[in-house]
Amino acid sequence: MTMTEPLAPPLTxxxxxxxxxxxxxxxxxxxxLWGADTNGAVSVVEHPFPVGALVPPHLHTRExxxxxxxxxxxxxxxxxxxVVLGAGGYITKPRGELHAMWNAGPVPxxxxxxxxxxxFEHCFREMAEMLADxxxxxxxxxxxxxxxxxxxxxxxDWLPDVITRYGLTPPFSA
Numbered sequence: 001m002t003m004t005e006p007l008a009p010p011l012t013x014x015x016x017x018x019x020x021x022x023x024x025x026x027x028x029x030x031x032x033l034w035g036a037d038t039n040g041a042v043s044v045v046e047h048p049f050p051v052g053a054l055v056p057p058h059l060h061t062r063e064x065x066x067x068x069x070x071x072x073x074x075x076x077x078x079x080x081x082x083v084v085l086g087a088g089g090y091i092t093k094p095r096g097e098l099h100a101m102w103n104a105g106p107v108p109x110x111x112x113x114x115x116x117x118x119x120f121e122h123c124f125r126e127m128a129e130m131l132a133d134x135x136x137x138x139x140x141x142x143x144x145x146x147x148x149x150x151x152x153x154x155x156x157d158w159l160p161d162v163i164t165r166y167g168l169t170p171p172f173s174a
Contacts, residue, residue, distance in 0.1 A: 009039070010037075014032050014033065019032045020125075022127075022128025022131075022132065023132070024124060024127050024128060024171075025131055025171035026050075026055060026056075026170070026171035027055060028048040029046070029047055030045060030047075030048070031124070032044040032045060032112075034121055035117070038118060040117055040118050040119070042114055043118040043119070043120065044113070045121055046111070046112050047110065049072065049101075049102070049103040049110065049111070051106060052166075052167060052168055053169070053171075054100065054103075054163065054166075054171065055101040055102065056153060056159075056170060058099070058146075058151055058153045059095070059097055059099065059152050059154065060096075061095060061152065062095065063095055063115050063117055063119065063120050064094050064116050065093040065113055065114070065115055066091075066092055066116070067091050067101070067111050069086060069088065069109065070111060071087055072086070072087070072110065073104040073105035073109055074102065074104060075162070076091050076099065076100070076101050077162060078093050078094075084104040098154045100162070103166075104166055120151075122149070123145065123146075127145060
């Protein structure tokens with residue numbers, strides 16, 4: 001009887017600067033690991049935040065997010081908790097909790113986003129394609145895309161204060 005070693009899983013290598021990129025209305029997205037690369041466990045993207053960028057308040061019904069700030073300062077509001085993190089700061093954003101993110105400093109910022117389980121990276125891809133070259137999306141296009149991925153937008157009473165304190169520019173009305 002001969003024993004064979006199990007096949008090793010595929011190895012995915014993404015070098016610095018590799019991976020597709022897009023624009024999501026206020027921040028960018030750089031695709032690093034897709035669900036297909038991790039057997040659906042996680043996906044990983046990077047988000048560059050220009051000065052004044054705001055990701056509007058939203059909640060995920062299907063996935064949790066874990067963020068690591070790599071450059072600049074990014075503000076986070078999740079539920080009733082607010083924090084500004086610099087490079088090296090980590091935060092969890094659990095599914096089902098309304099959260100927002102913004103560039104909290106005077107220079108561009110960047111973060112790594114780990115999404116579990118994978119799948120939401122396809123929402124980012126579709127949004128980037130929708131906002132790329134061509135006419136602006138129809139009024140119902142963004143809500144329809146959000147619904148497809150279990151994403152819900154909110155207008156909490158704390159949002160105007162955050163926008164004023166940090167001089168933010170909301171990308172669109174959700």
